[in-house]
Amino acid sequence: MDSILELRRVSKTFGAQVAVREVSLVIPKGQFFSLLGPSGCGKTTTLRMIAGFEAPTSGEVWLSGARIDPLPPYRRNVNTVFQSYALFPHLSVRGNVEFGLRRKRFEEIDARVRKVIEQVRLDGKESRMPAQLSGGERQRVALARSLVLEPEVLLLDEPLSALDPQLRKHVRAELKDLQRRIGVTFLFVTHDQEEALAMSDQIAVMNGGSVEQCGSPEEIYQRPRTRFVAGFLGAMNWIGKIGVRPECTRISRERENGGRAAVVTRCVFMGPAIHVEARLETGESLVAQVAATERGFEEGSAVHVSWSARDEVRFSE
Amino acid sequence: MRRLRTIFLTPAGALMFATLVVPSLIICTYSFLSRGAYGGVERPFTIDNFERLIAPLYGAIFFRSFWIAAVATALCLALGFPLALFIARSGERKNLYLGLVILPFWTSFLIRIYAWMFLLRDTGLINTVLLKIHAIHDPLPMLYNDGAVILGLVYGFLPFTVLPLYATLERLDPSLLEAAADLGSKPWDALWRVTIPLCAAGFRAGAILVFVPCLGTYIVSDLLGGSKTILIGNLVQNQFTASRDWPFGAAAALALMIVAMALLFAARRRGEELL
C-alpha cells in the first residue's frame, strides 16, 4: 500500500506553548484515516499544517513524494471541509461548488460540477443559497466544493460536530460510503471515539501534541499501547496496573476459578445491556457489562468477578 | 412604564415637528408661490419656479452637481476601501489606525477645506515648490475648477466611507478566506471574489453617507470652485440671500430633497437601520 501523505517529525509551537510535538505519520492512499484525541491535543493544528494555514515550526510535510510545507494553501492539492463548513454566503450551491474550478478556468466545469452534485445527492438544489439549506445539506455542499477539485487528500475538521445527534449516525454512514465509492483519501479529525472506530481504516490517537498510537480500530481498541489510549477509546476497568474492558468482565453469583469477591454497588440499565457496578474487596470499582436479559444483581449482593488473561492489558505506569 | 417614556419622547418629538415638519411644509408652500416685491413671498400660486428649474440653465446645475457628487463618491469608496482593509488587517494596532482616520473629522471641516486653498492656489505651497524646482514655468491653475471641488469633497468625506467599510470587514468570517485559499484562490483573487462581494452593505452605507452631502455641498464648491462652479447648494443659498428669490430657492431646495429621498429609498435594505 503506498502512502500518499507523510508527516516527518512535524512540530508546531505558539510562543511558549507546544501544540504539536514531533508528529510522524504515514497515511496510505485511499484510506479513511482519522486523527482522534481530546480538545487541545493538537489534531486540528496538525490538520491545518497539512492544509497550509499554519507553517510547521520544524519538520516536513510530503504529499505524493513532493514536499508541500513551504507552499501556500492555494498551491497544495489538498482540500479542507471546515468545521463550520465556511460556505460563501453570497454564492448559491452551484456558485460554491464551482468556486475552485472557476479560478482555474476549466472547460468542462458544468459536467464536473453536475457529477459531484449528484454524488453528494444535492441535485435539484443548485440554485439555493446557503442560508436556505439544512445543516446536513450544507455539509454536502462543503464536500462537493472540495471533491470537485479532485484533491489527493480530503481533510475533514470535525465535520459531524455541527449536526444533530440523530443526523450524525446517518451522515456517518453516508460519508464512509462516499469515501469508498470515490476512493479519495480522507483525513478525518474528531474527538468522538465512537465515530473514529466506526468509520476509519486507521486511527492515530493524539494526546498533548504527540501521537500515542497508530493502527486499525481493532488494534487500538483491543491492544492499546498506552494507558491514555486504553482509557480514551472506551470504558476501562483498572485494577492496579491491569486494565479490562467491561464487556470482557464476567460477573456471577457463584464462585468461579480465579474470580475475585465483590459487592454490587449499582445496576444501570443502558438499553441493550446492563452495567453492573461492583466494588472489589481490595477497594477498586469495576463495571461489568451483562446482557439485558440477566436479572438478579441487587445492590449489596455478593458476587464474583473474573476475566480471561488474554483480555488484559498491562501498563508499567 | 408608558408615562415616563412618553414624557421623555415629547421634547424630541416637539422639536422634530417644529424644526422639520413645519419648515418642510413652509418650503413646500413657498415653492409654489411667487417672489414678493420686497423679497418676501406672495400670491399668486404658480408652478413657474419648477418650470425654471427644468430649463437648461438650471438643469445644467443639477446635472453638474450630480456628476461631481458621483465622481467624489466613487473616489471615496475606491480610496476608502483599501484603507479600511489595511486597518481591519492590522491586528493589535487597529484602534490606533482607526483613530488616525477619525481624528481629522473631529477638527473643523471649514478649516480642512481652507487648507487646500492654501495648498492649491497660484501662490500656494504646491505651485511655489514646483516653480522653485523649475518643474513648471507658470503656476498651475489648480484652484477654482471642478477638479478642486472633487478633491475637496474626497478629502472631506473619505472617513465616511472608511468607517462603514471597516465595520463590514470586521464582521467577515475569517474561515471564508481560508476556504477560498484552500480552494485555490490567490489573495488578490479572493479579494475580488469573496471579500468585496461580502462588503456590499458597507459600500452601500458609505455611498449614501457621502453622496447626499456631496450633492448639497456649499462650502467646498464656494471656496474651492470659485464663482465658476455653481452647484445646487450654492444656487439655493444664493436665492435665499443675495437674489432674494425665496420661492425659486424653495423649489430648488425641494428638488434637492426629493432627489436625496429617492436615493435613500432606493438604497435601503431591511435590517440596516441606524436608529
Place this chain on the structure above:
Amino acid sequence: MKRGLALYAACAYAFLHLPLLILAIFSFNASKFTVWQGFSLHWYAAAMADTELIQSAMNSLIIGICATAIATVIGTMAAYALWKRASTWVSGAMYLSLVTPEIVTGVSLLALFQWSFRFLHLRLGMHTVILAHVAFSVAYVAVVVMARLRSFDPALEEAALDLGATEFGAFQRVTLPYLAPAVIAAAMLAFTVSIDDYVITSLVAGIDSQTLPMAIYAMARRGVNPVLNAVSTMIVVGLGAMVLISERLRK
C-alpha cells in the same frame, strides 16, 4: 499584498493629515508669502488682537455650550424612549434630519423663523442660532446613545423596579450611569458639530451674532490670510486636545 496595503495606507494618511500640518507649520512663518522666512508668533498675536474675531469666538462658545447642553438632554431622553418602545415617526424624523443636506435644513429653518416672526416680533439672533443647532444636533446625540443602549440589559432596570425604585429612579440610578460614557461622547460630538457649523448658522444668524466659522469663512473668501492660518491651527489644536482629554477621561 500586505506590503502594498501598508504603502497605500501611508499615502492615504499623509493625504488626510498633511494639509493641516502644513497649515500649522506655515502659521509660524514670519513672512506672509508661501516662502519660509523664519519662525514667528506674529500672526498669533494679530489673531488675538482682532476684537471681531474674539467676539465671534465667544459667540461660538456660548452657542456651542447652550446648544450642546439642550441637545444632549433631549437626545438622550429620546434615545431612551425609543429604546423602550420604537416610534417610527420620531425615528424617521431624526434619520431625516441626519441625512438632509445642510443647505436644505438651513433655508427651511430660515423660512420657519421669518414666518414665525410675523407673530412673535423677534429677529434673527443668538437664540435662533442656538435653536437651529439644537435642531440638527439632537439626532447625532440620539444615534450615539442608542448605540450604547443596545448593549444594555433591560433586566437590570426590571431588577431595580422589583427592588422598589420608581421608573425614573431606575433610569437615574441604573441606566444613566451605564449610559454616561456615551452621553459624554454624544455631547462632544454635538459640541464639535455646533462649533464648526457654517452653512446653517450663516443663514439664521442675525447681524450681531456672528460666529467663528462665519468670521473664518469671510476671511477665507477674501483669499489666503496668514492670520487665518494661526486661527485655524489654534482651533484644530483646541478641538484635538478636547477630544484626547475626554478619551482619557472615558478610560
